[in-house]
Amino acid sequence: MEFNKIIEEKSAKAWDIYIPNLSVDCVVFGFHDVTLKVLVTRLKDKDLWALPGGYVLKTENLMEAANRILYSRTGAENIYLQEFKVFSELNRSGGVFDEFPDTLWNKQRFLSVGFYALVDFHQVNLVMDDISDACEWKSIEELPNFMMDHRSIFDKALITLRKQLNHKPIGYNLLPEKFTMPELQKLYEIILAKKLNRGNFYRKMLRYDILIKLDESRKGGAHKAPDLYQFDIEKYEKALKEGLNNGW
Amino acid sequence: MEFNKIIEEKSAKAWDIYIPNLSVDCVVFGFHDVTLKVLVTRLKDKDLWALPGGYVLKTENLMEAANRILYSRTGAENIYLQEFKVFSELNRSGGVFDEFPDTLWNKQRFLSVGFYALVDFHQVNLVMDDISDACEWKSIEELPNFMMDHRSIFDKALITLRKQLNHKPIGYNLLPEKFTMPELQKLYEIILAKKLNRGNFYRKMLRYDILIKLDESRKGGAHKAPDLYQFDIEKYEKALKEGLNNGW
DNA sequence: TCAAAAGTGTTGGCCCTACACCCATGC
DNA sequence: GCATGGGTGTAGGGCCAACACTTTTGA
Structure with missing residues (x-):
């Protein structure tokens, strides 16, 4: 099914089960081949990449949401997660959904809670979902073209990682x-x-x-x-x- | 006017102008008399204290919201603010508003973004609002009985302050x-x-x-x-x- | 046997701790 | 002058950077 169709179909259900205006985006770090890598997905039919993300169920807290989102992507449980910043600028989406009706879930203003995740590269099995046509590890040296403000979310995650190197079990x-x-x-x-x-x-x-x-x-x-x-x-x-x- | 009346009256307007499910709470630190102090307010007619907080206008980002909230309390602008954690547990409110109808703004589930603020004690003029009957500095050694999870918000703020002592202009x-x-x-x-x-x-x-x-x-x-x-x-x-x- | 990588030794300098000492001030 | 608190001196130890040396490995 094409991107637009899927988005509209998911929208109706989303209003019922998720907390509005709030999303979660994850910067998933993995270390392999002497390189630090990040998990990214490509939106179907677009040449735009995104960080894995999702929404918060009305029945869960943020950590549960982030864990659920990452489990659906990686099949891994008990991933090390660290919240680092809420991204709350007014025009975060940059008009990606302009063509859609105003009732579309995705067209809301979203404040997104940024998490970084640390995973053992070898324990992860990447999973595609129905609005992406690629889900890959990319070296932090060669990041693709990100949608919305995902590039600055990544940047902030890396800076936070650096600062916390002496205070969090990052190596582990x-x-x-x-x-x-x-x-x-x-x-x-x-x-x-x-x-x-x-x-x-x-x-x-x-x-x-x-x-x-x-x-x-x-x-x-x-x-x-x-x-x-x-x-x-x-x-x-x-x-x-x-x-x-x-x-x- | 009494507490309940005011709350219900404000509720209707709140749904129009604020982002639902989201609040901001501020831990305002000041240093005076060789003591570290925190700004707290007392809810009208209750023996419960709260951190200064508020909601996020549909037209502002988080930092603007926190600044607006603190300006209305202290008359001070350009306050040093640092976001430190989102509090997202399901039962944060602890049933404070059980007696009210479900349409009450305050009865929603709120995820609250915690900020700590650093102010020059002498530059602050405390302002009361219409749901509080006290607004005071309290020594961090003698904190009052907090409502909801505000005690743990304070605790996390202090721990964060400690960790950031070498990375943020805290003394300044x-x-x-x-x-x-x-x-x-x-x-x-x-x-x-x-x-x-x-x-x-x-x-x-x-x-x-x-x-x-x-x-x-x-x-x-x-x-x-x-x-x-x-x-x-x-x-x-x-x-x-x-x-x-x-x-x- | 050789180059390259991994492990270890060494040296001088700086910072840290601990404690001691002197100076300034109000009572 | 005396107690108290503020500014400074000092000795010993540990960590640090920088560099050199030794060992191990595959080619």
């Missing part, structure tokens, strides 16, 4: 259970958008005492096989409470 | 233009809820190079007159961008 949620020190460093470098000194990063991480060194190493790559680590999640959470670079 | 917005080092330290100690070493605080602040030492001191108190300082706001803002305790 983005990396697979076992990982190497260079992989962890690369993740930090991408989020912070700056190079870090290898030896110093190594020792700093060890000094935090939040990692468990495993009796294995990552074979197969060229050159020396790096040791594998996993987070000592209890110590990690405890350290994060104070902030990894304890300020005061 | 809470203190008067000129202040002494002990005053600044006291502010930090209250927000962090811990004692700090005097000499080390003093030098750490100076090392940040964000303060301008003035050629005056605070006379009148007993004992030695402390020097007065003011923020070098340009350097302060610049330092905050990296975080005062630069992490990486």
Whole structure:
């Protein structure tokens, strides 16, 4: 079915079950191939991309809404979610739905609550829905053309991620259970958008005492096989409470 | 006029001009008398206190709404505002309006956007409105009995303030233009809820190079007159961008 | 055997803690 | 002058950047 038809059909039901004027948009981060990636979908018949989003049922809170929306996209439950900002500008939609009647659900003014999500790349199975014809991971270096204000939602998510790096279990949620020190460093470098000194990063991480060194190493790559680590999640959470670079 | 009458009268108009299901609540911090204080109002005829709040006009964004709400309470413009969380639980109101008809504006389910505000205590003139019979500063040590979930909104605001102490111009917005080092330290100690070493605080602040030492001191108190300082706001803002305790 | 990556050692500087000392002020 | 609080000195330790060295691996 074509885009317009579907939109109009969904509209009637939406008024009954969702809270009006309110939406949720998710910036889903995944780490793979030494690259930080974001989940994006393409609107059917359009060359416009969108962040996965949805609306809030009258019977659920925001976190439940975000979880439901992401589950329908990724098949993953218990995803790490963090609200970061409400986008409330008057003209957010930029006239995308001008051609539709005013009673269309989508044509309302929406205030959108932005969440960022951290997922283990390998645990996700992307799911298409009926208003999109693509659902993909894109490197944050090569983002597509976003609809509405989704580009600024993404930007704000990344800035927030950077600021919270010392206060939220970001490494734990983005990396697979076992990982190497260079992989962890690369993740930090991408989020912070700056190079870090290898030896110093190594020792700093060890000094935090939040990692468990495993009796294995990552074979197969060229050159020396790096040791594998996993987070000592209890110590990690405890350290994060104070902030990894304890300020005061 | 009594509380119930006023509420019902305002309800009809509210449906026309505000976005439904959405409210704004503000935790307004002020620093005075070596104490961190919060602005609270008391509901007419009830022994329940509330944070100043309001609704979002169909023609304004969230920041404009918060500014309008605070202006009507304090007469102050350009207040420093920071959104920190949306409160979206299903039973937030706790049945406060059970006795009213279902068409009452206030009886809707509300998701409330929490802002904290930082104001210079001396620049504020408290204003009562027609559903409150008191509007006061209360020390954060002696908070009154809050209605609904306002206590947890306050708690979250304070925690957020603490976390952002190194990233937002909190000192600048809470203190008067000129202040002494002990005053600044006291502010930090209250927000962090811990004692700090005097000499080390003093030098750490100076090392940040964000303060301008003035050629005056605070006379009148007993004992030695402390020097007065003011923020070098340009350097302060610049330092905050990296975080005062630069992490990486 | 060689290049490249991973792990470890080393050094000097800065900041942090803790505590001590002196100075200014009002009683 | 004395108590109190504000400004400054100092010694020891830890973290940090920068760089060098060693080890391990696949080609």
